[in-house]
Amino acid sequence: MPVTLDKIPPLAPRPARPRIWLWLGLLLSGLLLGVGGTLLFGDETLPQKPDEFWRLALGVPFLSWCALGFGRMLFHIGEHAAADGWDEAREEVLIRKIRQGRRSQQVLGVSWYTALRAPGEPPASQLEALLSATKALKAQPSRLDLTTSGHSRLSGGTDADLKRTLQRILASVLADLAPTLARLPDGAPLALLLELDSGLSEDQWRQVWQKAWRGSGIRQATSPVEGSGLAALDQWLDQRIDDQALLMVVAVRFAPEQPEGTAEVAVGLLFGNRLTQTTLAPIAYLHRPEEKRKSTSDDLLYATRQALDWVPLDAQSIKQVWRVGIDVQREAAIATVLTEMPVAVTHKQGICNLDALLGQPGKASPWLAIAAATQMIESGAGAQFIFSGGGAGTDSLWGTVLTPVPTLSK
Structure with a gap:
């Protein structure tokens, strides 16, 4: 059977890096929504309790943004690991095929x-x-x-x-x-x-x-x-x-x-x-x-x-x-x-x-x-x-x- 190098699949596509401006915009939007939501739907006494107000208005959106960012980072690392694994397996096949050829x-x-x-x-x-x-x-x-x-x-x-x-x-x-x-x-x-x-x-x-x-x-x-x-x-x-x-x-x-x-x-x-x-x-x-x-x-x-x-x-x-x-x-x-x-x-x-x-x-x-x-x-x-x-x-x-x-x- 002929040894065909042109039939070996290409390198895995590399995942795009997270866009920093998109995530900064998401953080700013979350903070604005947090402040607005707290003012509209929060308890009437919250404005008299500034510490509790700001923890609720800014802390919750920020922590949510951090959790979402951490998940995105793990997903990005996973994509890289999968691409690296594909490329390593492809390299092994290519080396084996070349040695055979x-x-x-x-x-x-x-x-x-x-x-x-x-x-x-x-x-x-x-x-x-x-x-x-x-x-x-x-x-x-x-x-x-x-x-x-x-x-x-x-x-x-x-x-x-x-x-x-x-x-x-x-x-x-x-x-x-x-x-x-x-x-x-x-x-x-x-x-x-x-x-x-x-x-x-x-x-x-x-x-x-x-x-x-x-x-x-x-x-x-x-x-x-x-x-x-x-x-x-x-x-x-x-x-x-x-x-x-x-x-x-x-x-x-x-x-x-x-x-x-x-x-x-x-x-x-x-x-x-x-x-x-x-x-x-x-x-x-x-x-x-x-x-x-x-x-x-x-x-x-x-x-x-x-x-x-x-x-x-x-x-x-x-x-x-x-x-x-x-x-x-x-x-x-x-x-x-x-x-x-x-x-x-x-x-x-x-x-x-x-x-x-x-x-x-x-x-x-x-x-x-x-x-x-x-x-x-x-x-x-x-x-x-x-x-x-x-x-x-x-x-x-x-x-x-x-x-x-x-x-x-x-």
């Missing part, structure tokens, strides 16, 4: 493959290709029916047996993460978020996954994670921040049924909770993602600012912006946000549009950008910002920040 995950392991990474090449090669705007999106036969369409395909996957090709891809991802997991005990809990978008049926690709997992040599048993995309990560930060388990994400887009404008990618990520994970050194910190709630530029601007505030981070600290899984219709909204935010990037430098270079990665969109941004941080770069959607036909759009690990904590 500023939770983050350690990025412990990364594996990512795109069409720009040839077999045997290190991941840095595809990062350099992306940063130099090398385009892999081109017209080529699809895997399923060999019709020509504009898309990008993972390198080294020309085998006609799609299941065997997918198994090789999954095996490569798991092989990259296995050395990190090998440093943990066999019984270490491991949660798995598996997102696979493929032209293969679910039964087929799950069989392939099981075979790749058995051959990976990873000793830890996994438990499934409900949800998908960054919403699942957001839910993890809310509900499982004290969990001992690591979170493994494996996201693959392979042989889509409609390949036009798509990208084949394979991503593996390993996350750890900062409160419980102390064995492995983190590569970067992934902070709470923020989703826009309405289809407006203002709401996207709010989500972007909130994502930065969760760090907290000055927009000038952002050294690279990544865009992925975003429809053309949202180009203007993102351009507006980048204009409003004083980020140290421009449309010609510091912004990498993965959709334009690779095609849309579908469900793997946010994970691909996180992997690329983590690789960027690992190479020595500063904070990274990600705009990620779910591809064509989806309305979700998230803002996410990754930051380097402070030197003293490494």
Whole structure:
């Protein structure tokens, strides 16, 4: 569930102070009424008894005024106490919400493959290709029916047996993460978020996954994670921040049924909770993602600012912006946000549009950008910002920040 600070009630209204002239006028009016009332309705002998006359004419109104003023003062103090209590409770809720919103995950392991990474090449090669705007999106036969369409395909996957090709891809991802997991005990809990978008049926690709997992040599048993995309990560930060388990994400887009404008990618990520994970050194910190709630530029601007505030981070600290899984219709909204935010990037430098270079990665969109941004941080770069959607036909759009690990904590 998103952490929403704008839904917190405002500060309590402060009670107005008693108006001194009103109370002085009330005192004078009471005294005049007391004298007049005593003269009109008092005993005929009262004028011959001045002490008793003035006690009755002035004393009673004055004492009544004092009692009324004391009651008004108590009421005013009570209103202040109630307002203070409201504000203190609101402050506690606000602090709790901010602490909850500023939770983050350690990025412990990364594996990512795109069409720009040839077999045997290190991941840095595809990062350099992306940063130099090398385009892999081109017209080529699809895997399923060999019709020509504009898309990008993972390198080294020309085998006609799609299941065997997918198994090789999954095996490569798991092989990259296995050395990190090998440093943990066999019984270490491991949660798995598996997102696979493929032209293969679910039964087929799950069989392939099981075979790749058995051959990976990873000793830890996994438990499934409900949800998908960054919403699942957001839910993890809310509900499982004290969990001992690591979170493994494996996201693959392979042989889509409609390949036009798509990208084949394979991503593996390993996350750890900062409160419980102390064995492995983190590569970067992934902070709470923020989703826009309405289809407006203002709401996207709010989500972007909130994502930065969760760090907290000055927009000038952002050294690279990544865009992925975003429809053309949202180009203007993102351009507006980048204009409003004083980020140290421009449309010609510091912004990498993965959709334009690779095609849309579908469900793997946010994970691909996180992997690329983590690789960027690992190479020595500063904070990274990600705009990620779910591809064509989806309305979700998230803002996410990754930051380097402070030197003293490494």
